[in-house]
Amino acid sequence: MSLTTIKLRRQRLAQLVENPVILFSGGAVSRNFPANRFPFRASSHFLYFAGLPLENAVIRLENGKLELFLDEAPPGAALWQGEMPKLEAIAASIGADAFYPLAELSEYTANAATVAVCDPNTYQYQCELFNRLVAPPMGKDLALVKAIVSLRLTHDEAALVELRKAAAVAIAAHQAGMRATDGAKTEAEVRGAMEGVIIAQNMSCAYGSIVTVHGEVLHNERYDHQLQPGDLLLADVGAETSLGWASDITRTWPVSGKFSPTQRDIYELVLAAHDACIEKISPGVEYREIHLLAAAVIAQGLVDLGILRGNVADLVAMDAHALFFPHGIGHLLGLDVHDLEDLGDLAGYESGRVRSDRFGLGYLRLDRPLQAGMLVTIEPGFYQVPAILTNRDLRAKYETVVNWERLAQFQDVRGIRIEDDVLVTPSGTEILTAELPNSVTAIESLLMVNG
Numbered sequence: 332m333s334l335t336t337i338k339l340r341r342q343r344l345a346q347l348v349e350n351p352v353i354l355f356s357g358g359a360v361s362r363n364f365p366a367n368r369f370p371f372r373a374s375s376h377f378l379y380f381a382g383l384p385l386e387n388a389v390i391r392l393e394n395g396k397l398e399l400f401l402d403e404a405p406p407g408a409a410l411w412q413g414e415m416p417k418l419e420a421i422a423a424s425i426g427a428d429a430f431y432p433l434a435e436l437s438e439y440t441a442n443a444a445t446v447a448v449c450d451p452n453t454y455q456y457q458c459e460l461f462n463r464l465v466a467p468p469m470g471k472d473l474a475l476v477k478a479i480v481s482l483r484l485t486h487d488e489a490a491l492v493e494l495r496k497a498a499a500v501a502i503a504a505h506q507a508g509m510r511a512t513d514g515a516k517t518e519a520e521v522r523g524a525m526e527g528v529i530i531a532q533n534m535s536c537a538y539g540s541i542v543t544v545h546g547e548v549l550h551n552e553r554y555d556h557q558l559q560p561g562d563l564l565l566a567d568v569g570a571e572t573s574l575g576w577a578s579d580i581t582r583t584w585p586v587s588g589k590f591s592p593t594q595r596d597i598y599e600l601v602l603a604a605h606d607a608c609i610e611k612i613s614p615g616v617e618y619r620e621i622h623l624l625a626a627a628v629i630a631q632g633l634v635d636l637g638i639l640r641g642n643v644a645d646l647v648a649m650d651a652h653a654l655f656f657p658h659g660i661g662h663l664l665g666l667d668v669h670d671l672e673d674l675g676d677l678a679g680y681e682s683g684r685v686r687s688d689r690f691g692l693g694y695l696r697l698d699r700p701l702q703a704g705m706l707v708t709i710e711p712g713f714y715q716v717p718a719i720l721t722n723r724d725l726r727a728k729y730e731t732v733v734n735w736e737r738l739a740q741f742q743d744v745r746g747i748r749i750e751d752d753v754l755v756t757p758s759g760t761e762i763l764t765a766e767l768p769n770s771v772t773a774i775e776s777l778l779m780v781n782g
Contacts, residue, residue, distance in 0.1 A: 332574055334426045336489040337382040340482065342395040344380065347478035350471045351393040351443040353436075354380060355457060357450035358387045370535070374448045375666035375673070376479060378575045381425050387453075390427075391439055399427040400436045436460065444475035449673060468677070480678045483671055485704030490665065491754070493576035494706060497534065498752055498763040500570040501578040504528040505767050508542070508566050509777050512558070512586060518542050519554035525568050534570045537577035537668040541567035546583060546746020547714045549658060562586040563594060565746055569668055577668040579708050580764050581750035588778040595771055597713050597744045600632035602769060604711040605749045608660060612753060612760045618697045618707065622660040625711045626652045626691060637737045650691030651732050654719055659695040661708035664752055669696065670706075690725075703757045710750030715741070 344352065356378075359371040373384040380397075381390050389400040399422045404415035422430035431439075440460060447466035448454055457465050468476045486494065504525040511524035522542040529536055543551040544558060546565030558564065567581040583598065585591070590598060604625040611624055630652040633639040638655075639646055646652060663670040663679070671678035676686055681699045686692075697707065715738075719725060749769050754761040768774060 332382050332489050332493065334382070334424075336487060337380065338395070338426055340487075341380055341392055341397060343482055344392060344478060345395040347481065348444065348475055350475070351391060351439075351441075352475055353389060353391050353440065353443045353445045355445070355448050355453050356381070356385050356388040357448045357453045360450060373575065374446075374450075375575060375670075376446050378666055379479075379483060382574070383421070383425055384573075384575065385421065385425075387433070389433065389436055390425075391436075391443070396428045397426060398439065399425065399430040400433050400439075401430065402433050442471075444471040446472065446476060446479065446674075468674075473677075476674055476677055480671060480674060483665060484663070484678075484699075485702055486665060486706055486754075487704075490576060491706075493572050493574055494578065494665070494752075495763055497537070497570045497572050497576050497578035498580075499766075500529055500532045500534055501537075501568065501580045502764060502767040503532075504568055504570065505566060505580055505582050506777070508564075508568070509582075509584060509774075512564060512584070512778065513588065515558055517554065517558060518544060518556050518564070521558075521564065521566065522554050522568075525566065529568075529570045532570070534572055537569035537571035537579060541565065541581075544586070544745070546712075546748065547716045548746070549714070558586045560587045561591065561743055563590075563743075563745065563747065565748055567748065567750065571668075575666045577664060577666070577670075578752055578764070579664055579668050579710075579750060580752065580767060581710055581748045582767065582769065582774070583747045583749065584774050584778060589775055590771055591743055593741045594744050594747075596636055597741060598747050598749075598771055600629060600636070601711050601713050601747050601749050602771075603632060604628040605709055605751070605769070608709045608711065609751070609753055609760055609762065612701060612707075612709075612755060614701055614703045614755060614757060616701050618660075618699055618701055619692075619695060621701075621709070622692075622695055623647065625660045626656065629656050629711065629713065637734055638741070639732055640734060641732050646732060647691070649729075649732075650689055651729055653691035654725065654729060654733065655713050655715070656711060657690075657694065657714070657716070657719065658712070659692075659697070661710050661750070662696040664706045664708055672696065701755045703755050705755045706763070707753055707755070708750055709753050710748055712746065712748035713744065714746040714748075715744065 354377045356373040359368040391398040508525040539552045544562040565583045569579040571577045630646045752763040
């Protein structure tokens with residue numbers, strides 16, 4: 332990513348905040364003992380303004396200028412990590428106006444604002460350095476958070492280049508997963524084929540991959556189930572570039588290569604909701620309305636299939652659709668797969684709005700009017716979650732609107748989700764993941780060719 336782009340971001344931030352800004356990259360988290368570390372992932376806010384994933388680094392921004400605080404690599408580091416760049420070279424590469432050892436940071440914190448990082452050791456250091464809790468954000472920290480949200484809600488061209496790269500690799504990964512299914516015995520084999528594509532492109536997985544025949548478990552990260560004829564395989568797998576920009580795709584396909592009639596009916600219903608939502612997206616449209624449109628399409632389809640009874644508007648108002656579509660329609664996508672969610676609803680919700688306690692709206696991650704330059708996911712689904720469908724209170728509430736006997740005929744549909752990455756443009760949308768087919772016929776054709 333060009334230094335010009337990074338400097339422009341710093342200048343835009345300087346126009347929005349009065350105080351100096353100090354951002355931390357964080358450090359690697361250890362697994363069981365200090366030397367056994369998980370791969371390091373820098374804080375996204377640091378990445379956005381620094382442009383490099385530096386570990387245990389801090390930047391101070393004031394009036395568009397950047398000061399870097401980072402220690403030189405110890406002499407012994409070369410044995411384990413190879414020859415390390417000097418601090419002066421690192422500073423030059425990110426356009427730092429000055430650089431200092433980390434120990435000198437305490438001399439530059441006066442009146443500065445910061446954003447909490449998730450790495451617990453770095454967070455403790457932040458609190459000690461500023462002599463205050465930095466989460467939840469208050470005062471100058473809250474003003475900084477709001478400024479960062481306003482900048483990161485939409486993407487500049489340099490970010491979009493990275494996001495398209497991530498999308499292209501995720502598409503290839505899903506194609507590899509479909510090719511691998513015919514000869515695979517377990518979910519793990521399909522997962523391996525998909526993640527192998529991502530790793531081969533020098534990228535990492537943007538999140539824990541979901542590759543499962545139990546699609547009703549929304550964040551299923553088990554891969555030991557056997558693939559059986561008649562199963563649907565739900566794969567939610569995304570790639571992340573070396574600079575942290577993410578993609579997020581879900582496809583659901585039949586292990587045997589052919590959807591059953593009941594699976595096809597539900598799949599086409601979910602796809603209808605997916606397509607209707609994308610068609611409605613444009614600047615100014617409320618994302619909440621996109622979600623409610625998906626709810627209405629799913630409710631109407633379930634009425635048509637004889638699973639739900641009643642007027643669609645009434646069914647959505649009473650959240651009957653959420654028995655089968657309990658989550659939100661999607662989320663922001665950018666430097667994190669759920670972009671800006673470390674800032675909670677300060678980022679996801681328009682100022683003055685609060686999260687609903689409704690069964691059908693409580694998991695809505697984004698409640699803002701859409702803007703050109705936003706990248707969002709659209710991911711409707713249908714799930715038969717035992718904990719929901721056997722819940723005594725929910726069952727009593729919806730007893731008269733659900734045809735339980737008819738629903739029993741769809742037992743071979745545990746979970747279906749279809750997800751694409753959609754850029755809001757001035758005139759409508761650009762689907763970054765459009766090259767990965769999602770129609771029944773296209774998926775069956777791919778599986779037939781691969782088989």
